[in-house]
Amino acid sequence: MPRPSTLALLAFLGTSCGGTFTISTQPPTMPAITADTAAQPSPLASEVRTATFGVG
Amino acid sequence: MIRTRVGYAGGDAKDPTYRQIADHTEVFQVDYDPDRVSFAKLLEVFWSSHNPCRAAWSTQYQAILFYHDEDQRRVAEASRNQIQAERGDEVRTAVRSLDRFYWAEDYHQKYYLRRKAKLFAALQVHFPDERELVNSTAAARLNAYCGGDLSYARLRPALAEVGLRAVGEEQLLGIEAVAAPPADPDAAPPGQTAAATGAENG
Numbered sequence: 001m002p003r004p005s006t007l008a009l010l011a012f013l014g015t016s017c018g019g020t021f022t023i024s025t026q027p028p029t030m031p032a033i034t035a036d037t038a039a040q041p042s043p044l045a046s047e048v049r050t051a052t053f054g055v056g
Numbered sequence: 057m058i059r060t061r062v063g064y065a066g067g068d069a070k071d072p073t074y075r076q077i078a079d080h081t082e083v084f085q086v087d088y089d090p091d092r093v094s095f096a097k098l099l100e101v102f103w104s105s106h107n108p109c110r111a112a113w114s115t116q117y118q119a120i121l122f123y124h125d126e127d128q129r130r131v132a133e134a135s136r137n138q139i140q141a142e143r144g145d146e147v148r149t150a151v152r153s154l155d156r157f158y159w160a161e162d163y164h165q166k167y168y169l170r171r172k173a174k175l176f177a178a179l180q181v182h183f184p185d186e187r188e189l190v191n192s193t194a195a196a197r198l199n200a201y202c203g204g205d206l207s208y209a210r211l212r213p214a215l216a217e218v219g220l221r222a223v224g225e226e227q228l229l230g231i232e233a234v235a236a237p238p239a240d241p242d243a244a245p246p247g248q249t250a251a252a253t254g255a256e257n258g
Contacts, residue, residue, distance in 0.1 A: 030224035039182035045089035052122040
């Protein structure tokens with residue numbers, strides 16, 4: 001197995017001659033939620049009623 | 057609870073805003089399925105969420121119950137009379153007919169969810185229309201979760217009900233419940249309570 005070059009080792013350690021860099025191990029950001037089909041504005045209900053309150 | 061929204065009601069002034077609320081009161085409105093939760097049950101939550109015998113601070117911040125029809129009027133007045141008998145004191149919470157409800161500004165709607173920018177943006181993908189987003193059951197559930205009124209265990213199946221599913225579980229679990237209201241009164245959402253966040257009571 002070939003030995004890693006000095007440059008590759010530096011890269012592996014996260015440093016280089018020109019400064020530092022970061023090797024990210026974070027996976028790509030996943031959305032928190034996704035739609036299974038089309039997102040429904042609201043689930044079906046046989047009847048919907050409305051109530052209005054104020055609580056100061 | 058199917059949908060929630062906050063706004064202004066009870067006054068005569070046209071088109072009130074947060075800055076020009078005039079004679080209106082800050083209120084929250086809920087759409088519910090009467091097969092799953094009764095109006096009387098909602099009233100139990102309402103009466104227990106404030107001191108009905110205390111005088112109102114102002115018209116803007118008063119406890120008030122608006123009925124939408126004759127059935128609600130009958131139930132509302134009966135519940136008020138019962139509370140009054142139980143307490144042996146005058147109930148000062150007003151019980152009135154709803155004339156008109158005005159939506160509050162967008163930045164007041166789904167306040168706790170809106171503070172989680174990435175989550176809110178994820179929901180915007182599915183509901184590009186702002187009003188439709190605010191009026192969705194998914195937003196009501198997520199807002200309740202972000203406000204600390206709904207556990208993650210109850211959020212997951214609730215999302216499935218509305219055609220969404222949790223993908224970034226760690227991202228969702230990383231959301232810390234925000235229970236305390238903001239210090240800036242200008243940033244406070246009108247009528248923001250556990251019920252207004254969309255907590256699933258029914």
